[in-house]
Amino acid sequence: MNFDELTRAWQAQDTGRTVEVGVDALTRLVRGEQRLWDGVIARRDVVQVATICVVAAVLLTFAVIWSFLSLYVAAGTPMFTGGFIIADRLLQSRRWPRPSQSVKAFMEQSIGKVDHQICLLRNVLWWYILPLAIGPLVFLGHVLYVLATDVGLGEPDGLRWMLFVIGVILLEIVMCVGVYFINQKAVRDTLLPRKRELEEVLRMFTQLDREDAI
Amino acid sequence: MDEHRRSQIFAEWLDRYRGLVARVARAYADTLADQEDVAQEILMQLWASIPAFRRDARETTWVYRISLNVAMNWRRGQFRRRRRLPLSLIDPSELPAAQSAEYAEAVGKLYTAIRRLHAADSSVLLMHLDGLSYGQIASVLGCTSNNVGVRLSRAKKRLAKMLEGLADEL
Numbered sequence: 001m002n003f004d005e006l007t008r009a010w011q012a013q014d015t016g017r018t019v020e021v022g023v024d025a026l027t028r029l030v031r032g033e034q035r036l037w038d039g040v041i042a043r044r045d046v047v048q049v050a051t052i053c054v055v056a057a058v059l060l061t062f063a064v065i066w067s068f069l070s071l072y073v074a075a076g077t078p079m080f081t082g083g084f085i086i087a088d089r090l091l092q093s094r095r096w097p098r099p100s101q102s103v104k105a106f107m108e109q110s111i112g113k114v115d116h117q118i119c120l121l122r123n124v125l126w127w128y129i130l131p132l133a134i135g136p137l138v139f140l141g142h143v144l145y146v147l148a149t150d151v152g153l154g155e156p157d158g159l160r161w162m163l164f165v166i167g168v169i170l171l172e173i174v175m176c177v178g179v180y181f182i183n184q185k186a187v188r189d190t191l192l193p194r195k196r197e198l199e200e201v202l203r204m205f206t207q208l209d210r211e212d213a214i
Numbered sequence: 215m216d217e218h219r220r221s222q223i224f225a226e227w228l229d230r231y232r233g234l235v236a237r238v239a240r241a242y243a244d245t246l247a248d249q250e251d252v253a254q255e256i257l258m259q260l261w262a263s264i265p266a267f268r269r270d271a272r273e274t275t276w277v278y279r280i281s282l283n284v285a286m287n288w289r290r291g292q293f294r295r296r297r298r299l300p301l302s303l304i305d306p307s308e309l310p311a312a313q314s315a316e317y318a319e320a321v322g323k324l325y326t327a328i329r330r331l332h333a334a335d336s337s338v339l340l341m342h343l344d345g346l347s348y349g350q351i352a353s354v355l356g357c358t359s360n361n362v363g364v365r366l367s368r369a370k371k372r373l374a375k376m377l378e379g380l381a382d383e384l
Contacts, residue, residue, distance in 0.1 A: 009317040010343040027221050099283040100263045100276055102356030106283045204334035
């Protein structure tokens, strides 16, 4: 069989390989599924923002009731992280790769997207962990100070509460370190291999362009 | 764009390019279930792309770009799993033509070989087998027509090695 016959065999498959499906029914299905999918994405964003708002509102309420400056800080920092997440998503959504681009452009954009994710996770300490941890740490430090000055170490209840607060602070620090290392592991194990894979595919597509240029 | 117009365009595309979607899905995924997954994702992306589609753009190029980008990404596990739709887009039934047995075997081997080629070669071959011109292939891939010619000839050589015994001369 030569290539022309192979091409004929290839083009003949259309008749048998695809079956008649109701176009209207399929259109309805796809439309419905896409709406469902968009709904899932929108719900995920709403839940994230709503959680941040609720946490901030609760902390703000306590800050007003108790007049604790440290609680104002604790309420403000989640807002910073929430704002950062929303702003980043809005900015990046304009740069997301679109499958209707040429294969080469799509690959380049996909690599750009992975690069951005790598950058975010490598700097997770500054925009996520620290802003979220600093509020509670300031608050717990304040509680510790109040316990030390108002209740005193000599009181059995005071000492117990201080040890409890110190335990919570240590637990928070351990959690922050854990979150940081989980993110760095994701960069190493998932994102960098994905980037290399994309670069390899792109290299295949651009190899001839480079050869041409030489 | 209103929903009715969008549905109308999608229905036209589905009618015209169902075979193309099925072929790309089969070229990039082994099992029937995976092929249906790829086909479903392509259809979803086609639906999503309709508002951005301009009539002056070439329809075939547009559909091919989306199909190939989705299929290559699917292979790398880049798309999240959606709920499976009862698409039944691909039917493993026999070909009705007189030469069906010989053709079906040849096409089956061709798909297996294409799946083993790397992405750049398989995409060029797929489009060439579908009868796209060098210019159209170049537009889908984002390279020059010259490069398409060189790549195609290299891909054919690799294919010939894989299909030894079936293809005399490629």
